[in-house]
Amino acid sequence: MARTLPARLADKAGRGRRYEVEVVSEPFTAGTEDPPTLMRRILDRGRAENWDVVVALTDLPLHSHGRKLVVDLSHEHGLALLSLPALGGLRLQTRARRAVEQAVLGLAGPGAAGAEGPPPGQPPPGPFVSRLAPVHPGLIGEEESVDLRYVVSGPRGYLRVLVGMVRANxxxxxxxxxxxxxxxxxxxxxxxxxxxxxxxxxxxxxxxxxxxxxxxxxxxxxxxxxxxxxxxxxxxxxxxxxxxxxxxxxxxxxxxxxxxxxxxxxxxxxxxxxxxxxxxxxxxxxxxxxxxxxxxxxxxxxxxxxxxxxxxxxxxxxxxxxxxxxxxxxxxxxxxxxxxxxxxxxxxx
Structure with a gap:
């Protein structure tokens, strides 16, 4: 994904923009940490490395307010936390690539930096929300740095995450x-x-x-x-x-x-x-x-x-x-x- 992202992002963004992608792999456990804590860790890492946009991927299922988390987005800080099992088990690589592209383009788009929420009029991210997928916006706590969250719920959402976990296994x-x-x-x-x-x-x-x-x-x-x-x-x-x-x-x-x-x-x-x-x-x-x-x-x-x-x-x-x-x-x-x-x-x- 990292090899193809720069060219695909530049092609979709236009306006002569260039993208450089850096990959960091490290232990990322969710057993004792909730999504807000993980987002703070991502924010600290992004500031230390002076990155413009940070997209964190994990193969662990994450939960928020009793729902299974798909993605957390912070347009103010340029952060995204994506749980891969929530994308399901079919066409995982394609879905993950589209999700990362959509997240980066949304976070690095005009007016995203320093904004207090998603850009006005921005359409729902295609890889996250569709008529057939049980994905919908989720609740966000007052003290969280997230301004946009997507979750899955219900039996179809449980099955989607479960199949994604088996695929990751x-x-x-x-x-x-x-x-x-x-x-x-x-x-x-x-x-x-x-x-x-x-x-x-x-x-x-x-x-x-x-x-x-x-x-x-x-x-x-x-x-x-x-x-x-x-x-x-x-x-x-x-x-x-x-x-x-x-x-x-x-x-x-x-x-x-x-x-x-x-x-x-x-x-x-x-x-x-x-x-x-x-x-x-x-x-x-x-x-x-x-x-x-x-x-x-x-x-x-x-x-x-x-x-x-x-x-x-x-x-x-x-x-x-x-x-x-x-x-x-x-x-x-x-x-x-x-x-x-x-x-x-x-x-x-």
Whole structure:
């Protein structure tokens, strides 16, 4: 985004304006700080660096007055605080780029500097407000330096933030981290594929029972990973916003781990099918199950073996280190950021 912003901003602003973009990345935890405190930190940093406009991005969900924050804007100070999960999980890069462009153009526009509010007649920022998005202006406290705020609310707003958090978690990164669990699952599946009892069970089970076996095995592995790695977040704070944050953290963790396990499950089905095509003999199979070995039988057996293998993988997941799935939990990442901040403060004289 930083590489393309100067040219895009200059093209949209016109009037011969030039933009220089500087990127600073540092721990940014919201566990003990509310948006007004974060805005004050941004203001202090902007003044220290002599920046004209400061746009802060975070992948953490922020709350304000019981609502989920999308963006805080201060035209007087040239500041913007943007929570990426509130943009949703689809086309995140495009939405984030448009949001940053709109924020910068609004904050650096004519009459923005030193103003006591948004420029008169300024239209609502497109990336923030639309007919389909549950985004609307939010309440602002009297002592806050913000003059324009957008929030999301309601079930659609909750779902939008939750999907954005899962997208930020990148569930596909969980699969390589489960190498030991996958090894245990593959070993279990290889043995189960050549077991005549498994053949008979697969042929005897109806489709609803196979679905139940799949859901149960995925839920078992998901739950075991969360419990074993201690990913369940329990907030020490007693407040409405802390409770909402804990619910979002836990829901995003369950969805992220669940998606990762489902990807592993799909891979096990494919591998089991290939293994069955290679190793099974149709005459032996028919003599044991009294059913000819055709395409549907291969598929049913692979499906059932994948469920059995997933249970074996759940047992093998206990060998994984916590770091392998730590990225699946917002609470763990926030703890790491707090530790980094504490270490930085501890190193200072």
């Amino acid at each position: 990148r569930p596909w990164r969980l699969v390589p981290g489960l190498s030991k669990a996958l090894a245990a699952a593959l070993a279990t599946g290889a043995v189960a594929t050549v077991n005549s009892t498994v053949w008979s069970l697969a042929e005897a089970l109806s489709t609803p029972r196979l679905v139940i076996a799949m859901v149960g095995s995925v839920a078992l592995m998901t739950g075991w990973l969360i419990v074993d790695a201690q990913l369940w977040h329990r907030s020490a704070e007693v407040s409405r916003e802390a409770t909402q944050r804990a619910r979002l953290y836990n829901a995003s963790t369950v969805l992220t781990v669940g998606i990762g396990v489902l990807v592993c499950y799909a891979g096990l089905v494919v591998i089991s099918l290939v293994w069955a095509l290679f190793i099974l003999n149709d005459q032996v199979f028919a003599s044991m199950t009294r059913t000819p070995l055709h395409g549907p039988e291969y598929w049913t057996l692979s499906w059932f073996v994948a469920s059995v293998a997933t249970v074996g993988g759940a047992l093998g997941s206990g060998l994984e280190s916590d770091e392998a799935i730590r990225a699946a939990a917002y609470s763990k990442r926030e703890q790491e950021r707090r530790n980094m901040l504490q270490d930085d403060h501890g190193d200072q004289p």
